[in-house]
Amino acid sequence: MRFTLCLVGTSIAASPALAGDLAVKVDIPQLRVAEYHRPYVALWIEDAKGNTVANLANWYQIRRGREDGTKWLPDLRTWWRHSGRSLKLPVDGVSGPTRAPGSHVLRFTEGSRALPKLAPGNYTLMVEAAREVGGRELVSIPFRWGAAGSRSASGSSELGTVTLQIKP
Amino acid sequence: MTIKRTLSRVALALPAIALLIAPASAHRRWLLPSATVLSGDHEVVSVDAAIANGLFYFDHHAMPLDDLVITGPDGKAVQPKIIGSGKYRSVFDVPLDTQGTYRIALASNGVFGSYMLNGERKRWRGSAEAAKTGIPAGATEVQLTPVASRVETFVTLGAPSTTALKPTGKGIEMVPVSHPNDLVAGEAAKMRFLIDGKPAPGLDVEFVQGGTRYRDKEAMQHITTDADGIATLNAAAPGMYYLETSNGGGREAPKGGTRMSYAAVLEFLPG
Numbered sequence: 001m002r003f004t005l006c007l008v009g010t011s012i013a014a015s016p017a018l019a020g021d022l023a024v025k026v027d028i029p030q031l032r033v034a035e036y037h038r039p040y041v042a043l044w045i046e047d048a049k050g051n052t053v054a055n056l057a058n059w060y061q062i063r064r065g066r067e068d069g070t071k072w073l074p075d076l077r078t079w080w081r082h083s084g085r086s087l088k089l090p091v092d093g094v095s096g097p098t099r100a101p102g103s104h105v106l107r108f109t110e111g112s113r114a115l116p117k118l119a120p121g122n123y124t125l126m127v128e129a130a131r132e133v134g135g136r137e138l139v140s141i142p143f144r145w146g147a148a149g150s151r152s153a154s155g156s157s158e159l160g161t162v163t164l165q166i167k168p
Numbered sequence: 169m170t171i172k173r174t175l176s177r178v179a180l181a182l183p184a185i186a187l188l189i190a191p192a193s194a195h196r197r198w199l200l201p202s203a204t205v206l207s208g209d210h211e212v213v214s215v216d217a218a219i220a221n222g223l224f225y226f227d228h229h230a231m232p233l234d235d236l237v238i239t240g241p242d243g244k245a246v247q248p249k250i251i252g253s254g255k256y257r258s259v260f261d262v263p264l265d266t267q268g269t270y271r272i273a274l275a276s277n278g279v280f281g282s283y284m285l286n287g288e289r290k291r292w293r294g295s296a297e298a299a300k301t302g303i304p305a306g307a308t309e310v311q312l313t314p315v316a317s318r319v320e321t322f323v324t325l326g327a328p329s330t331t332a333l334k335p336t337g338k339g340i341e342m343v344p345v346s347h348p349n350d351l352v353a354g355e356a357a358k359m360r361f362l363i364d365g366k367p368a369p370g371l372d373v374e375f376v377q378g379g380t381r382y383r384d385k386e387a388m389q390h391i392t393t394d395a396d397g398i399a400t401l402n403a404a405a406p407g408m409y410y411l412e413t414s415n416g417g418g419r420e421a422p423k424g425g426t427r428m429s430y431a432a433v434l435e436f437l438p439g
Contacts, residue, residue, distance in 0.1 A: 068208050068209075072207075074205045074207050081350065081352070085205075085207070085327045085328075086326075
């Protein structure tokens with residue numbers, strides 16, 4: 001157990017400690033179901049008023065010339081209502097294909113396309129997953145931008161543990 | 169009472185006329201879209217149209233689609249693809265090729281009533297203009313009641329917009345304060361009601377969730393519009409909801425006035 005935790009810590013900490021660095025580890029659980037499709041996932045940051053200040057990532061079925069995977073994006077209900085429906089998709093550097101069950105580590109540098117400069121203050125990391133012929137789940141982690149720290153929260157169905165690490 | 173019974177018998181025989189009769193009858197008229205919140209560049213919404221008791225089960229009559237009017241996000245009319253009518257429901261597809269909100273409505277403004285000709289009572293319905301020439305010169309006891317009825321629903325491709333939601337100024341209309349495709353269970357939704365374009369205070373609005381077949385109680389909320397004509401809708405659980413109102417308390421047309429009715433289907437999503 002300790003070994004696993006240590007590994008997780010190392011994988012996130014492996015990113016170079018640049019100014020305004022933010023790393024997120026998302027666990028997509030393995031599910032035993034008759035019909036499995038990888039989940040659509042959206043990661044974004046909201047300010048204290050609930051406004052979306054950064055769309056970090058959104059994973060969905062991007063297929064060119066075939067059935068358009070954007071059809072199921074509204075199933076990420078909260079993300080769709082807060083910002084998804086107003087975006088021109090796919091968003092460069094944000095949109096990407098769906099990912100398999102397992103741990104996925106994403107790193108963002110402040111001032112990049114996905115993570116614009118944020119004023120110090122209170123924010124919330126939102127992670128939403130929705131699966132075709134499956135459920136939907138939203139995990140949120142409140143955090144303070146400007147202070148180093150690591151926080152985790154866990155989903156119970158569509159998402160495993162989500163860990164946020166900040167290095168100001 | 170006799171007239172009322174006759175009317176309801178006519179209503180049963182001719183769904184087209186049922187459309188023009190105030191919602192005093194138990195039957196509800198609704199347009200049920202396959203989805204209300206959609207994405208992508210092009211989509212299609214399929215709509216069930218029925219005159220029914222259940223929400224949302226087609227258990228009585230197919231809805232006639234003569235008065236179907238679909239307004240696109242740019243305010244222009246959108247042509248539906250009519251699939252047809254079965255015994256219990258009509259079905260049509262609406263192509264969504266422009267980003268924004270669409271208003272799908274059955275709107276009729278006309279007159280309804282009867283006259284005597286050669287000792288026989290004849291029924292009549294149509295536009296007020298057509299009534300001038302359509303009723304024979306020798307007709308006596310001409311009794312015509314103006315009617316304005318609207319049954320509608322809303323769907324949005326991409327981000328919601330408001331151009332299609334502009335009122336026409338005729339009959340009872342609902343002008344959303346809360347956007348009809350941005351409704352979430354647990355959040356109060358506000359809708360302003362107008363009569364002939366002016367705010368309608370004191371209107372009794374019935375608000376009820378679908379799924380009536382699987383519960384014992386009707387669970388209908390009666391909401392009265394405030395001084396500004398605004399009704400506040402509280403949907404505790406996500407789902408499709410039916411909303412209905414009329415002037416004259418839903419029973420009788422106001423004396424000498426227009427009989428007006430309004431019904432809408434709204435979807436409240438989980439928060």
